[in-house]
């Protein structure tokens with residue numbers, strides 16, 4: 001692979017987030033990456049300018065909970081016709097300069113979210129228009145620019161390769177960028193994992209849990225037990241069951257009959273505080289998805305994981321953010337979970353989250369497992385990313 005030439009020093013960045021999360025993203029980066037200045041912004045898409053050109057583009061990553069995906073901006077094009085837009089992309093001076101110094105292993109093309117996930121049936125992910133744009137871009141690509149086998153959405157791109165990104169801000173306005181596949185989520189087009197809601201799913205929480213499992217890569221094994229606090233009607237429990245786990249759902253509300261019929265599912269019909277601690281014995285994992293304030297979720301979880309005789313190895317917690325301002329509390333939440341003995345705590349607003357974020361916790365980082373190639377092979381006890389430097393993070397790297 002060609003190494004990056006010293007003369008390509010990008011100064012603009014883009015980040016993709018949930019519709020409505022732009023303010024939270026900007027406030028977060030104002031603290032964690034003060035060398036960035038917000039520039040162009042649309043719902044679900046924000047660009048930033050670095051105070052000086054980036055010297056080590058290959059090592060750069062954005063320290064953000066709210067950015068689904070991010071990278072360097074290479075310009076934008078406007079036009080009426082797909083093929084004209086595609087041709088213009090390959091002629092952008094920044095794209096030409098980038099392609100002179102880097103070998104591209106993949107092309108990600110996606111459409112900016114129309115609405116919040118789950119709103120009137122909308123879910124982030126592939127669209128027909130993005131697929132058409134992808135085809136037009138490949139057709140218009142100069143031979144040297146994009147190898148014929150360049151991977152796209154749903155195809156594996158190895159780690160530590162460059163991907164060319166094209167975001168359809170509007171059908172007639174495309175933003176072009178590039179990013180390195182330095183993490184598990186960086187191989188997902190637009191930061192959205194290739195997950196579809198299966199027909200048997202009883203709620204869209206299935207998507208959230210399936211994504212949480214993919215992103216966090218907790219070292220769960222088939223047959224291990226997980227308790228889910230706030231399990232009704234049962235979509236998330238189904239995703240855990242489909243992953244081969246034994247699931248105990250704690251919720252005063254009714255579970256869907258199809259979930260109750262699964263012999264690997266047990267319903268404890270009570271509120272978390274009223275639930276006997278015996279339920280949590282011989283349980284390795286804890287999930288929570290209660291429609292309550294984050295502090296209440298953390299209180300409930302703390303009472304479980306710090307109880308003598310209970311040994312929870314790791315957790316996937318949904319923390320609701322009924323007001324975006326609660327995002328300022330995230331570093332405090334992380335510290336609180338670390339205080340219970342979980343040293344590896346990560347946060348991400350998942351693509352299928354609504355106004356909420358996912359917290360993944362493990363007792364130590366060495367427990368994480370990693371996908372080495374194209375999202376297939378799982379190897380235990382290795383770091384999930386390659387330890388690339390990110391911008392300084394005053395509140396710790398989560």
Ligand SMILES: C[S@@+](CC[C@H](N)C(=O)[O-])C[C@H]1O[C@@H](n2cnc3c(N)ncnc32)[C@H](O)[C@@H]1O
Nearest residue numbers: 205230231232233234235236271272289290291
């Ligand atoms: C967003 S729904 C959960 C969706 C569910 N995870 C799924 O996959 O379908 C929130 C649930 O939290 C439950 N809940 C709220 N407070 C609770 C508590 N203190 N203990 C247990 N469950 C609680 C509610 O009854 C409700 O069913």
